[in-house]
């Protein structure tokens with residue numbers, strides 16, 4: 541029997557990983573060994589320092605590591621794991637060696653450690669929200685005169701507004717906030733609006749009552765609420781509720797598709813006479829690859845805004861769309877002087 545190989549002796553010492561995990565909180569490791577200061581977030585604790593030596597510390601504002609349920613994950617380098625994996629990575633040791641070192645941590649110090657508590661996770665009731673939208677669609681089969689007038693001013697004909705309303709895409713609440721509030725109380729009720737996050741505790745009216753133009757997503761699980769007028773620079777242009785989801789307009793074929801930025805541009809494309817099916821992204825950067833899962837072999841044209849944001853977004857979107865389609869996609873060329881489809885429409889109709 542050899543007694544001179546201390547390294548392999550140490551390897552052979554048994555170490556119970558779950559005991560180490562129970563004894564040493566991940567947060568303690570981040571605070572005491574990495575020198576991180578915990579930032580309490582909703583449902584999680586964040587740190588600006590990563591156990592991966594190549595990733596290391598970043599500015600205090602970039603809280604790139606999330607710790608939750610005794611696991612950590614770094615959003616910068618994508619490393620993740622439990623406390624033993626953090627220690628092994630940080631010290632450049634094997635898992636067994638790291639676990640042995642952690643188990644040697646002073647029990648008194650560990651016992652006096654008060655771990656940071658995450659803020660309670662925000663409970664958003666998506667089912668309640670979907671119920672709100674389905675009740676709104678049922679309760680608002682016809683657009684209001686104010687709604688028709690406002691959209692006509694942007695080039696969208698009353699016919700298209702009525703059709704969009706029948707499809708449950710464009711809804712208009714009473715334009716008087718007091719009447720809108722009464723309507724919402726009557727048709728949806730305070731409890732459901734509260735559970736859906738539409739009515740904040742302590743407020744006299746839901747913010748939606750002041751934004752009567754509602755664009756409902758294709759899956760009826762998200763919506764944008766807007767003013768029936770141009771918003772002022774100091775105002776929030778639209779309020780969004782629900783998970784991010786696109787708007788949809790079924791054209792003559794599901795295999796010829798136009799992608800627009802926002803719902804006004806979707807409606808503008810229809811008004812300009814497209815026969816394509818239109819998908820409106822809730823923002824040029826707001827999309828998910830899975831939305832394009834059924835696009836294989838389709839003829840896809842994008843029409844994002846002709847500005848820096850739109851062009852940058854297109855360069856990110858293009859490879860994802862091309863992979864989904866399995867071939868090249870087109871990019872719509874806006875006429876001179878129009879930076880989006882709605883401006884093209886207004887130009888055509890002499891509205892600008």
Ligand SMILES: [Zn+2]
Nearest residue numbers: 590595614617
């Ligand atoms: Zn990292």
